[in-house]
Amino acid sequence: MFGLLLSSKIRFMESNNPENRWLSATQEYVRQEFGQEGSGHDWWHIHRVHQMAVRLWKAEGGDRFIIEMAALLHDLDDWKLCSSIEQQKASQWLTKLQISPNKQNQILEIIEQVSFKGAGTPNIARSKEAQIVQDADRLDAIGAIGIARSFAYGGNKNRLIYHPESKPEMHTDFSSYQKSKGPTINHFYEKLLLLKDQMNTSTARKIAENRHRFMELFLAQFFNEWDGKK
């Protein structure tokens, strides 16, 4: 494992290919920016999304560099707080690396499509690259990792695990979801179990089906244990 990490690092460092050097520098930058974060939105989320995006690219194609860069930078900015593109860390970073304006635009467009959560606005990924990054991000919200992240996030927001009298509610926008005090189990019915049908690519859909089944198993076991049946 360590040898593998080291050799990929050397591949980046010694590479004459500027794209590999940019990716390596970006990985380091993002890792430092995220550091330790307890709500499930830490560096390792970025790492997993990056890894999954590469896996999806292998099956689906597209521009690998654009996909990798967008995956690494996709959660760096809170778009609700950025009034202009120039204020964004992602944009400033890409300019610092002297990446061509054309490529910068492609990367920023993906980040905007993947992370923007305006009131009632569906996130539509237009390019193949955007679809892949969005799928990779959504896959990290489901399955065993999705379960772990949900409860980490819920705990961070002081939410109950479950309350039998609190029914799931369908939030029409992200801010109403963020304000909601509903227990974490409700989040499965409000969002996580719906994600499998929102995948863009067929490769992601297959992975999602497997992760979806795991969440259903988890929920069945959870309620059996809740009622003392198992």
Ligand code: NI
């Ligand atoms: Ni993300």
